[in-house]
Amino acid sequence: MITTDVLAPVVATVREIQQETQDTFTLTLETPEPFNFKPGQFNMLYIPGAGEAAVSISGDVTQPHELIHTIREVGNVTRGLVALKPGDQLGVRGPFGRPWPMDVVDGRDVLVIAGGIGLAPLRPAVLALSAKRAEIGRLTVIYGARSPEDMLYAREFLGWKDAFVARATVDTASPSWRGNMGVVTKLISPVDFDPTRVIAMICGPEIMMRFAIRSLSALGVEDDRIFLSMERNMKCAAGICGHCQYGNYFVCKDGPVFDYDQVRKLFGVKEV
């Protein structure tokens, strides 16, 4: 049991803010103590006057001195976050939540499927998997964005393509785009992985995750090897405010990463 005040943030300082796309930016923070976290965990970021929002951590777990979040501007708090400048201060609480299953990947192929901003919580997993490629099987990253201009970490993604299989697809593009177009599920191919042993990690809109799961299931990937990151309204992140309940789970403490076997029954029901 943690007895400090889990609801009170600690103060962090903005080191850098970098525009990723038209509506998305990456915030690098400095914290008083090194900030240790696991891939897939999230923080609550607090802006005085605007409030608090749950944001996944997008940095490298081996670099605890820089706390990185990639954020899309969608509401009051995220608008406040985008207005920050280097040297500004904000509140941070975390890290919270169940991480991606990095403890079961050894010796297995890993398939990472991201849609839109869903790549942000997967980036720490991709970085960690990339660093331990000798211990795992084949690594494949599949990424779908609205347009080439909406792709996160575009420069880094090119490096990923050199190191392992990384494919991107977009919904719409100008004629100069030479890459894939269409839904992300089109890029799922059993050529890249062994369906009987692969670990899949998926994050994106619920509809995209639904279709990705369907494709994987059709290839024979078992439910308990498909992992997804869920999103619900969060206020406390500590399992006591009730907001993020999803069936019998609290997304903040039982998730945000679930295996599909856990949530299969809930996934088909509306308004859970």
Place this chain on the structure above:
Amino acid sequence: MQVYRFEADALNALIATLRERGYKVIAPTPMDGAVVLGEITDAGQLPRGYCDEQEKGVYRLKKTDRDAFFDFNVGPRSPKRYLFPTNHVLWRSRQENGRLEIYSESDDEKPFAFLGIRPCEMKAVAVQDRVLSKGPFADRIYSNRRQKALFIPVDCTRAGKTCFCTSMGGGPEATEGYHLALTEVIDENRHFFLARPGEENSVNLLECMQAVPATAEEIKQGRDLIEKTAACMGREVNTAGVAEMLAEYRDHPHWEEIGKRCMNCTNCTMVCPTCFCFEVEDHNDLTGQNTERTRQWDSCFNLSFTYQHGGSVRHTNKARYRQWLTHKFSAWHDQFGESGCVGCGRCITWCPVGIDVTEEIQMFQEKTS
């Protein structure tokens, strides 16, 4: 453990002693036509000679011709109002010259002594303990107040028409968590309390009331009253298989039918002694430099409860009612290893359209069998 007896008039000595020891005494008291919990300083503030009548959407307070102190059942307030206060400051922040400071607000409330709360409320405190102080993270304010609190519940010697504690294991006799559990016994000749100390060190509370060991006859009188109460519960729930049934039938058309009656007024969640959901609110001063964050009770019936970028996940009445009932009677078991309902019946009494959880569960049982 030894059962003691003290005369009814000694309640005042008990209240005085608790106050001397630094407690704020929280007890039932009649106010605005209901028996509610409030701070008392004298036994004269207890609802002596009152009883309540409760039914679906009905609560009436009446005078009786008896002199009993605890002749009623539960009112709308429960200990959660004190242990888990709404509108409470969590922390403050101050921003000056680009520097931000955040500091937790201290809670210097005096310790509470709950006198005359009911066994179902005692049980509800135990249920909230598992949520607010026994999970991976503990709520600072709740845990602090809870740890310092003293509990002197009074067993129910009368069952209300909306009561179903025997179905949920919440009563009518206090069985856990108390310092001193009382049973009120009154007849033509005598008016006394039986007292069961819950801990060794609570025996010393008995001295101020000049309590003496109870006779076998007196103990039997108390036991008979509790047994009679258990036998005349106003309602009941057959809990066998309910958790599994509600989890299985999330798409059942009966949810739609309840959704048409439910007004999403949140009354059931506000009066529920175990509902713990909260919302936070930031209050900024005009300079924009100072903020205080407060906590308010929230309700899964509020549309804003599941709001996330652009819409609410549970946007229909039926989905919000389903969340509440399924959480109480099903998900709670998975989350905390027990039911979230103690059978106090408040949600039935205070529902303005008279939705009755016991009836709705029975409907599901009939329609899915």
